[in-house]
Amino acid sequence: MIRSDKKHMKQKKKPERTCIVCRKKFEKRDLLRIVKDKEGNLHYDPTGKMNGRGAYICSDPHCIDKFMEKNLLNRTFKTNFDNEQIKNVKDEILENFKAVSEEDMK
Numbered sequence: 001m002i003r004s005d006k007k008h009m010k011q012k013k014k015p016e017r018t019c020i021v022c023r024k025k026f027e028k029r030d031l032l033r034i035v036k037d038k039e040g041n042l043h044y045d046p047t048g049k050m051n052g053r054g055a056y057i058c059s060d061p062h063c064i065d066k067f068m069e070k071n072l073l074n075r076t077f078k079t080n081f082d083n084e085q086i087k088n089v090k091d092e093i094l095e096n097f098k099a100v101s102e103e104d105m106k
């Protein structure tokens with residue numbers, strides 16, 4: 001019986017973040033990012049480069065749905081955002097998400 005020694009595995013360190021809905025880890029670039037800036041405003045950040053504290057959601061439609069139903073942002077950022085702000089961010093994400101998945105639906 002031949003046993004192959006475990007080869008020295010080259011570990012590529014890709015930045016990973018946890019989806020705030022399903023709590024699974026994903027590569028940062030596969031996640032949607034929401035940022036709370038210094039003024040305490042929420043933004044959807046498609047570039048991933050905005051300054052501030054970030055929260056991440058994976059692009060699984062179930063996670064998007066849950067995110068839309070629940071108010072996870074207050075919990076994640078330990079902040080009470082006003083509903084208007086949360087709604088705006090959710091709208092931005094929905095728009096972006098729909099643009100990708102349902103191109104011809106309006």
Ligand SMILES: [Zn+2]
Pocket residue numbers: 019020021022023024057058059060063
């Ligand atoms: Zn998720």
